[in-house]
Amino acid sequence: xxxxELIQDDRIxxxxxxxxxxxxxxxxxxxxxxxxxxxxxxxxxxxxxFVTRPVGGQPAIMVRRxxxxxxxxxxxxxxxxxxxxxxxxxxxxxxxxxxxxxTYDLDGALIGxxxxxxxxxxxxxxxRGLVHAPRVDEYRGFVFASLGADGVTLAEHLGKATRLIxxxxxxxxxGEIALTAGWVKHRCAAxxxxxxxxxxxGYHLGFVHRALFKTVRSQYQTVVGEERTIKAVVRxxxxxxxxxxxSPGYQGNFEWFGGVPDALVAGxxxxxxxxxxxxxxxxLVFEGPAHALIFPNLFxxxxxxxxVQPVDVDTCVHWHTPIFWKGASEFNGRxxxxxxxxMGPASFLMPEDLAVAARxxxxxxxxxxxxxxxxxxxxxxxxxxxxxxVSHVTDETIxxxxxxxxxxxxxxx
Amino acid sequence: MTERERQAVVDFLxxxxxxxxxxxxxxxxxxxxxxxxxxxxxxTDPAADPEKHLSHIYDNRGRLETRVKMLQSGFRYSxxxxxxxxxxxxxxxIARTPAGELIAESxxxxxxxxxxxxxxxxxxxxxxxxRLRVVDGELRMCAKKVVLVNAAEPLPNLTFLI
Numbered sequence: 394x395x396x397x398e399l400i401q402d403d404r405i406x407x408x409x410x411x412x413x414x415x416x417x418x419x420x421x422x423x424x425x426x427x428x429x430x431x432x433x434x435x436x437x438x439x440x441x442x443f444v445t446r447p448v449g450g451q452p453a454i455m456v457r458r459x460x461x462x463x464x465x466x467x468x469x470x471x472x473x474x475x476x477x478x479x480x481x482x483x484x485x486x487x488x489x490x491x492x493x494x495x496t497y498d499l500d501g502a503l504i505g506x507x508x509x510x511x512x513x514x515x516x517x518x519x520x521r522g523l524v525h526a527p528r529v530d531e532y533r534g535f536v537f538a539s540l541g542a543d544g545v546t547l548a549e550h551l552g553k554a555t556r557l558i559x560x561x562x563x564x565x566x567x568g569e570i571a572l573t574a575g576w577v578k579h580r581c582a583a584x585x586x587x588x589x590x591x592x593x594x595g596y597h598l599g600f601v602h603r604a605l606f607k608t609v610r611s612q613y614q615t616v617v618g619e620e621r622t623i624k625a626v627v628r629x630x631x632x633x634x635x636x637x638x639x640s641p642g643y644q645g646n647f648e649w650f651g652g653v654p655d656a657l658v659a660g661x662x663x664x665x666x667x668x669x670x671x672x673x674x675x676x677l678v679f680e681g682p683a684h685a686l687i688f689p690n691l692f693x694x695x696x697x698x699x700x701v702q703p704v705d706v707d708t709c710v711h712w713h714t715p716i717f718w719k720g721a722s723e724f725n726g727r728x729x730x731x732x733x734x735x736m737g738p739a740s741f742l743m744p745e746d747l748a749v750a751a752r753x754x755x756x757x758x759x760x761x762x763x764x765x766x767x768x769x770x771x772x773x774x775x776x777x778x779x780x781x782x783v784s785h786v787t788d789e790t791i792x793x794x795x796x797x798x799x800x801x802x803x804x805x806x
Numbered sequence: 807m808t809e810r811e812r813q814a815v816v817d818f819l820x821x822x823x824x825x826x827x828x829x830x831x832x833x834x835x836x837x838x839x840x841x842x843x844x845x846x847x848x849x850t851d852p853a854a855d856p857e858k859h860l861s862h863i864y865d866n867r868g869r870l871e872t873r874v875k876m877l878q879s880g881f882r883y884s885x886x887x888x889x890x891x892x893x894x895x896x897x898x899x900i901a902r903t904p905a906g907e908l909i910a911e912s913x914x915x916x917x918x919x920x921x922x923x924x925x926x927x928x929x930x931x932x933x934x935x936x937r938l939r940v941v942d943g944e945l946r947m948c949a950k951k952v953v954l955v956n957a958a959e960p961l962p963n964l965t966f967l968i
Contacts, residue, residue, distance in 0.1 A: 481958065574860040577848045580960035582924055604881035609872050710960040714860060732860055738964040739846060739862040741876060744884035748963060751923035
């Protein structure tokens with residue numbers, strides 16, 4: 394595949410969204426060799442707690458081991474390949490295969506083989522444990538895994554983008570978030586890359602979401618006015634990590650939260666200042682949590698965390714759950730209702746995004762037009778003092794950043 | 807409960823279903839009381855708590871009105887054009903609460919042709935609990951809970967009236 398021809402500075406080829414061979418290549422290079430977000434440590438607080446979840450299309454288990462560390466293992470018995478666990482989440486001491494009773498402990502070690510007389514002394518249980526993702530690491534409870542043994546470290550993969558994760562976590566007076574509300578999964582008839590691209594697209598808001606803006610006031614109102622009055626920006630953090638920063642357009646604190654009554658925040662602000670000091674606290678509550686993609690599948694959706702799950706070249710699933718900030722449970726009810734308003738199949742925002750993504754995907758079948766434009770904002774983007782490209786929120790600066798990183802990953806040796 | 811009361815509840819359920827199927831948004835909204843709670847959990851777990859767990863829908867009257875206004879705006883692209891739908895309601899069981907309200911439980915199967923992009927047929931199946939009250943001589947909904955059998959699975963757009 395000639396990715397350097399398919400991805401050019403100001404245009405990309407439609408086959409990147411529609412070719413099953415490219416999809417298979419992406420799963421191998423991006424989702425198996427690279428780092429992908431799996432889940433959050435707060436989902437499995439105690440030893441034996443687990444969730445099951447696809448990692449790069451493969452069934453996997455994220456489990457809290459007896460020693461308190463987190464493992465990510467393939468959900469596949471080493472005997473005949475049966476999934477050892479069939480529920481979304483739970484607490485256990487062992488994973489027992491229903492087919493012939495092979496049993497594994499929380500480390501994935503094979504601890505039980507019924508009727509062992511059928512194997513001789515050369516049968517080595519130690520080589521038949523559940524297969525671990527060779528690399529698992531976390532940052533502030535965000536658990537990432539790589540199914541490749543080699544490659545950049547998680548710290549190298551995240552680079553400066555850890556500051557985006559910090560921005561979301563530091564709104565907790567204890568510095569920790571909890572993802573305990575459960576996930577909603579939203580299926581979309583479009584290629585998976587349309588989700589991160591759309592999550593980072595500041596150009597579509599006033600059009601795709603016109604029904605919402607015509608009906609109620611929201612925090613996004615300030616970015617759908619005249620082009621020259623819009624102050625929000627997009628920012629390329631490198632490594633495919635990209636951000637929409639609405640905060641330059643905000644007029645006051647908590648605007649990202651639709652404004653907050655004083656009664657809800659007095660005690661919160663006091664706790665925040667004790668931890669962060671008053672200047673950092675003011676910055677945090679003014680800017681709000683990040684709106685950013687951590688390449689390739691973690692979307693920090695302001696008060697939500699979202700996962701992009703590729704299914705096949707024509708299908709993907711968008712998962713989301715609200716962020717709860719530890720030490721600020723007074724916000725939880727509002728966070729739940731805001732989450733239901735913004736994301737999920739019955740919400741007021743994402744259904745339009747995914748309906749348009751499906752129309753986008755269907756439109757790309759018009760193959761006598763081969764290219765998609767990617768040049769918006771090339772005339773006005775600028776590099777900031779930290780070497781990050783920044784531009785008007787409606788510009789395709791961050792789409793280009795995403796595709797540039799994609800091309801590097803897809804053409805790497 | 808008299809047979810007449812029972813028939814009034816069944817007639818209400820059928821009428822509500824028809825108004826939802828036919829995207830008759832204003833008439834459907836008029837079936838609700840002001841203390842409306844419209845709940846579609848994101849799980850089939852009967853212990854689901856909307857104050858602790860994320861739902862697909864947990865609308866009060868204000869949010870319900872927003873939902874309907876968006877559908878009426880002509881720009882709710884996930885329902886533009888509106889899905890073509892018909893639903894069957896069956897297995898109806900009705901009980902009266904000590905406060906004099908009526909609880910109607912029923913099963914449904916709903917065929918939806920989603921005509922917004924790929925013209926996919928979606929089949930929705932679940933159990934509904936209506937809480938009904940007589941207001942000015944007419945039955946009105948004060949709560950409707952819809953538990954989809956696939957509530958926890960990846961769902962396509964659910965922006966029609968379920």
